[in-house]
Amino acid sequence: MQADRAPEPFSTFRLDALPLDATYAQEMAGVLSDPALHTWTGGAPEDAGTLRARYERQAAGSPDPAELWWNWVLRVRADGCLVGYVQATVRGARAEVAWVVGTRWQGRGYAKEGAAGLVRHLLDRGSVRTVVAHIHPDHAASAAVATAAGLLPTDGREDGEVRWRRDTARETATGRVACSGRDL
Numbered sequence: 001m002q003a004d005r006a007p008e009p010f011s012t013f014r015l016d017a018l019p020l021d022a023t024y025a026q027e028m029a030g031v032l033s034d035p036a037l038h039t040w041t042g043g044a045p046e047d048a049g050t051l052r053a054r055y056e057r058q059a060a061g062s063p064d065p066a067e068l069w070w071n072w073v074l075r076v077r078a079d080g081c082l083v084g085y086v087q088a089t090v091r092g093a094r095a096e097v098a099w100v101v102g103t104r105w106q107g108r109g110y111a112k113e114g115a116a117g118l119v120r121h122l123l124d125r126g127s128v129r130t131v132v133a134h135i136h137p138d139h140a141a142s143a144a145v146a147t148a149a150g151l152l153p154t155d156g157r158e159d160g161e162v163r164w165r166r167d168t169a170r171e172t173a174t175g176r177v178a179c180s181g182r183d184l
Contacts, residue, residue: 005061007070007088012117014078015110017086020059020071025052027082028073031102040136058087067091074101074114083110086118093129095122099145106141112148119149119166129168134161 007019018024029048038044046054055071062069068090073082084101097118101111122128133151135142137160143153146164156163 005068006059007068007072008121009072010117010121011077012113014076015083015114015117016075016077017072017114017117017121018075020055020073020085022052022055022059024073024082025049025055028055028085031082031084031105032100034103036103037100040139040142062089072118074110076105076110084114086114088118088122088131090122090128093127094132095128095130096132096134097122097149098133099142111141111145115145115149119151123166123168131166133164134158135164136160137162 009019010017026048029046029051032051033045035045058069058071069087070090071087072085074084074086075082083105084099086097086099088095088097097115099111099115099118101114119131122131131149131151133142133146133149135146143162143164146153149166151164151166154163154165156165
């Protein structure tokens with residue numbers, strides 16, 4: 001379990017990323033209720049009870065002590081409303097990330113801001129050097145989010161999805177500076 005290695009909250013210009021807690025399940029069930037959110041990832045919306053049980057498992061952490069499950073809900077600071085989530089599975093110096101913003105809040109830059117904030121938060125910690133995301137090749141909106149977070153597409157594929165990557169060791173070696181996400 002990872003209770004002593006729980007995710008730390010972080011903030012962006014408009015969003016607060018709050019560590020996942022089962023108490024968010026009721027509101028998040030509404031945020032995630034549109035079946036269209038599952039077009040690229042599969043599955044279906046979950047009711048509040050099912051979501052609460054999943055959040056309890058996720059917050060408890062990975063049974064593998066070498067792996068951390070870090071999950072945050074995204075709250076718009078101006079109105080206190082939850083709009084989605086970001087997550088990272090951290091193993092050593094590598095983090096695999098994902099993001100989802102509810103349909104009603106899409107098109108406002110929240111996914112770009114949340115994902116860029118997540119990547120920055122992970123890299124600023126110092127222990128994460130590589131960030132990876134897997135995106136369906138036809139999912140242009142998610143590709144735009146990955147780009148805003150400073151990730152680049154690779155030739156790699158996993159389960160038919162394109163592997164996007166940001167590697168700080170490569171950035172240092174090549175002098176490349178990834179997008180900061182400030183102009184979202």
